[in-house]
Amino acid sequence: MDLPSPKSNIEKLHTYKPNFGKSKIDNLIRLSANESALGASLDAINALKFFSNDLNRYPPQVSNELIGAISSRYSLNKKKIILGNGSDELISILAQTFLNYNDEAIYTEFGFLQFPQAISIAGAKGIIANDVNHTASVDNILSKISKKTKLIFLANPNNPTGTFIPKKEVIRLHESIPKKILLVYDAAYSEFVVNHDYIDGSELADKYENVIMLRTFSKLHGLASLRLGWGYSSENIIENLMKVRGPFSVNAAAIMAGIAALEDLNFQNKSVQHNLKWMSWFEKELRSLNLDFKKSITNFLLIKFPIEKKYNAENAKNFLASKGILVRGMKVYGLSSYLRVSIGADEENIKFINELKTFLKKNE
Ligand SMILES: Cc1ncc(COP(=O)(O)O)c(C=O)c1O
Structure with missing residues (x-):
């Protein structure tokens, strides 16, 4: 029997399956999805308590209020901001907007898996640039550029490796690519970064037409369930992305919570400090257990x-x-001897290390 068939590139694809892990235990500690260790800002939670009067109304197509809040929080130009249903949506519409069937898009060897997925859905060819020491390599990316290259996807810092390339390498990458290639600079974890030689990509997107920085409310702000992300790029790029983005893809609850979260600097600082403190504790504990890890x-x-x-x-x-x-198991990334572990709340981190010790001892 003939069935309706999808486009040939879709037929070959597998559904992207988030893998949060499974356990029979009720009270789970979830360190598998890089979520916020401290939950969300109380101000954001409270904002949602008042969210009930207008459920019958469509959200605005463009929320000037949220764009204004992003612009003042990060000192950015309002006209260059686009909102999305998570940065995942922006990754998808970037591929749909810029990639024709014969085009190529480059992504890095251990880069975020949504990049090849979005490229394949668009029907274009994904080209892998090998990492060096589990870190993106500018030389390898540059060596993959061809006449067909339209997009370069770079997550900096990268998920799942936690590694990053410094400012001068990002600038060298941008300076070395033709103007007609768009650099998609995914800075989903930038709010956690305190290193001075890191850049989040906004200054490049301010200066040049062929860069888009992507950001999310899912990580530092702890609003993953609401699906809210944003991009920062030239007005021309934003205008084209808006042709493809669903008109109401950002819902009203996400808008309200997002504004409150941005204004709660206290929660943001607390989260960054919590992360720094526990990351160095993890490093110390892992060293004492003789387990190797990637500096993140x-x-x-x-x-x-x-x-x-x-x-x-x-x-x-x-x-x-x-x-x-x-x-998070890492087989799907080709890193089967690694596990990716998110920093959790105080007691979660302690329990994790204690159980890890038990595991290693049990096998002595
Ligand atoms: C590098 C990177 N980019 C984008 C995302 C997606 O974020 P969002 O929840 O905004 O779709 C993630 C989520 O894990 C990520 O790790």
């Missing part, structure tokens, strides 16, 4: 496990799950 400037880190079966990453993941702790 984000709210998660990659931990390397021995290849030996009893100590390996898969076994560690299953053991932790049996104790109610979920971490």
Whole structure:
């Protein structure tokens, strides 16, 4: 029987499956999705309590109020901001807006998996630039540029590696690419970064027409469930993206919570400090356990496990799950000896390290 068939590139694709992990334990500790350790700003939560009078009304197509709040929080030009249903949506519409069937888009070897997915949905060809030491390599990216390249996707810092390339490398990358290539600079974790040689991409997007910076409310602001992200680019790029974006893709609850979250500097500072404190505690504990890890400037880190079966990453993941702790397996990224672990709340971090110790001891 003939069935309606999707476009040929869609037929070949698999659905992107987020993998939060599984456990039979009720009271789960979820350290598998790089979510905010401290929940969300109380101001954002309170803003939603008053959100009920206008459920029958469509949200604004463009929320000038939220755009205004982003612009004043980060000193950016309002005209260059686009809002999206999570930065995931912006990644998808970038691919749909700029990629024709024969075009190429470059992404990095251990880069965020939504990049190749979005490229394939658009029907274009994804080209992988190998990392060096689990870090994006500007030389490798540049070596992959061809006449067909339209987009370069770079998450900086990167998920799942937690690594980053410094300001001068980002500038070198941008200076070396032709003007007709758009650099998609995904700075989802930039709010956690305190290193001085890091840039979030906004100054490049301010100066040049061929850069878009992507940001999200899902990480530092802890609003992942509401789906809210934004981009910063030239007015021309924003105008074209708005042709493709659904007219009401950002809902009214997300807008209200987003504004309140941006204004709550106290919560933002507390979250950054919490992350720094526990990240260095994790590093110290992992060193004392003789476990290798990737130095990370984000709210998660990659931990390397021995290849030996009893100590390996898969076994560690299953053991932790049996104790109610979920971490992210990395097979799908081709990093099967690693687990990605998000920084959690105080007691969650302590429990994680204690159970990790039990796992290693049990196998001695
Ligand atoms: C690098 C990177 N970009 C984008 C996203 C998606 O964020 P959002 O929740 O805004 O869609 C994530 C989420 O994990 C991410 O790690």
